[in-house]
Amino acid sequence: MQVEQSKVKYNFEYDNKVKVCFIGAGGHSFRNIYPTFQYAPVDLAAICDVNAERAAAYARQFGAKAHYTDYREMLQKEKPDAVFIVTSYHPDGRVQATDIALEALRAGVHVWMEKPTASSVHEVQQLIQASRESGRFAMSGLKKVFFPAIAKAKEIISSPEFGTPSSIYVRYPQSMPEFSERSDLRKLTSLLDHVYHPGAIINYLMGKIGTMSYEREPFNGGSVTNMRFLNGAIGTLHLTAGISGSSPLERLEVVGNGANVVVENGVKLTYYRNANRPAYGRSASYLVDDEVAPLHWEPEYSLGQLYNKNIFYLGYVPEVLHFCESILAGQPPQKGTLEESLEIAKLFEAYRTTPEGTKAVINEG
Template sequence: MSVTYQFEYAERLRCAFIGAGGHSYRNVYPAFQYAPVELVAICDVDLDRAQTYARGFGAPTAYADHHAMLAAERPDAVFIVTSYTDSGDVQATALAEDCLRAGAHVWMEKPTAAGMTQLDRLQAVADETGLIVMTGLKKIFTPAIEKVAAILRDPAFGPASSIAVRYPQALPAPADRSDDVAMIGFLDHIFHPAAILTYLMGPVRRLSYEWEPRTGASVSSLLFESGAIGSLHLAAGSAPGAPLERVEVIGDGAHVVVDNGVRLTYYRRGVELPYGRSASFIANDEVAPLHWEPEFSLGQLYNKNLFYLGYVPEVVHFCESVLAGKPVQKGTLADVRMILDLYERYR
C-alpha cells in the first residue's frame, strides 16, 4: 500500500474536531498528515486547550461550544474523541447525534455508546439523516489483522473452526456490573478484542465464562453463528511490560497466529512430518510457515505506531468513503452492535 500525504490529495474534507485530550493528541490528530483532511476548527470545553491544539495542528479557529462551531463552520465531517459523563455515559453518543443533525458525517472513537438503547438512538439519527457514522475500531485496520482476514478467505486455509484471543482486561464483580461508572474501564477496552472476534468470526451465538475475583480475569467460551468456536482470555493481572495480546485462528490443517499485534505467522496446510520417521523439522519450502514482522531501524511509515496500530488506515478509510459517497466497510454501527451485544452479555 502506497501512502498519500495530506498535501498531495486533490480534494480534502473540511473537518472539525471535538475533543482536545491526550489520546487524540498522540494518535488521531497526527493521522491527519496522511488523510484528505482540511482541519477547520477544534472544539473543547476548555477553550485554552482547544486554542493550543488549533495552533499545533493548523486549525484556524477554536471553540468551547460545539453547537456554535457546527453553526459557524458547517463542516463536511466531524471527528469526536471525548470521555464519559459523571454518570458513566459516553459523551460522544449525543455529540455525534448533534453533528449528524447539523449535516456532518461522523468519525468517533470507541466506545460508540454505553449500551444498545443509546446505540439504537444514534442509529435512528443516522438513518434519518443518511450520513455516515464510523467508529474507530483500530484493531481491524491493523496490517496484521487485515492479513489474517485475507488468509481466512483463502480456500487453502479451510473454514475457520476456532479462535483464541488474549487481552489484558479486568471484569468488575457481579454486584458492580449494573453500575455504569464501575463498568467504564470494561466498556472502554472490550471493544478491542471483541472487534477482532466479530470481524474475523462473525456474530456470537452463545457465551459462557469463568471469573476470577482477585484480579477480575476471566476466560470465556464462545459459539459463533457460523458454528465455529472460540475463547476470549481477559488476562487481568498479566505483566504490564509484556506483549498485551495474542490472536490464533485455526482452519483445516492450517492456522495463523498474531503476537503483540505485529508478529504474524501463517502455518500452512500440507506439511508432512510422519511421527517416528521424521529426521528434520524443516518443512518443504512450498508449504513451510510464512512469517512477517516489521523492522524498527528505518524511518519507514510501516514501523510508526500510527500505521501498525491501525489509526491512519481507519481515518483514511472514513475520509475516502465520505469523499466517494460510499458507506464505510468497517467500523459500522452494525459492527458496533455485535460488540455491544457481547458487552451486555457480560453485564
C-alpha cells in the same frame, strides 16, 4: 484502499479534502488521531474543547484556523462535512461521544468517533437510526480491524486454502468487576473502554456470536469466555487481568482446516500453511517443503518508514483514511461500522446481565 499495500499520500498532495471539525483536545487525540491527518485528505477547519486553552493550543499545533469551546456553535458556523469526536465519559459512566454524535448526524454532518461508540445496545441503535435518517455516515475508531496484521489475518482466513475458520482464541488484558457491581455503569468504565478492542477482532474475523458463557477469577478479575458463533465456529476470549506490565498484551489465533494463523503482540504474523506433519518417529528434520512452509511477517524497526510509526501499525491512519475516502466516494464505510459496534455492545451488555457460568444468547440462531 489497502493502505498497507499502496503508496501513502501526504496531506498536501490531495486535491480533494474533507472539511473537518474536531471535538476534543485530550491526550489520546494529541498522540494518535490529529497526527493521522498528515496522511489523509483532511482540511482541519476548527477544534473545540470545553477547555479554551487546550482548544487554542491544539488549533495552533495542528493547523486549524479556528477554535471553540461550544461544539454546537462550531458546527453551526463552520458547516463541516465531517466531525471527529474524541471525548470522554459522563459522570454516570455514559459515553460523551454518543450524544454528540447523535446531534451531529441529525445536523447533517458525517461522524468519526472514538470507541467506545456507546454504553448500551439501545444507544448504538439510536445512532444507526440517526445515520439512516440523515443519510450521513458514522464510523467508530475500531482500530484493531485496521491493524495491518489483523487485516492480513482476515485475508488469510478468508482464502479457500485456509478452510472454514473453525475456532479462535483472543487474549486481552482486562479486569471485570464482580457481578453484583456491574449494574453500576460507573464501575465498568475500564471494561467498556476496552471491550471494543477484542470485541472488534472477534466480530471481524468470525462474525456474530450466537451464545456465550464465562468464568471469572476473584484475584484480578480476569475471565475466560467461551463463544459459539452463529456460523457454528467456536471461540475463547481470555481477559488476562493480572499479567505483568512488561508483557505484550495481545495474542490471536484462528484455526482453519489443516492451517492456522497467529498474531503476536499486534505485529508479528505467522501463517502456518496446510502442511503434513513430518512422519512420526522417522523424521530427522522438522523443516517442511518450501511450498508449504510457514510464512512469517514482522516489521523492521531500523528505517524511518511510515509502517514503523504506531499511527500506521496500530491502525489509526488506515481507519481515518477509510472514513475520509468513504465520504469522498459517497459510499458508507465498510469497517468500523455501527453494525460492528452493535455486536460489541451486545457482548458488553451480556457481561453486565449474565452471571458466571450461565449461557447468554447474544444473537438468535
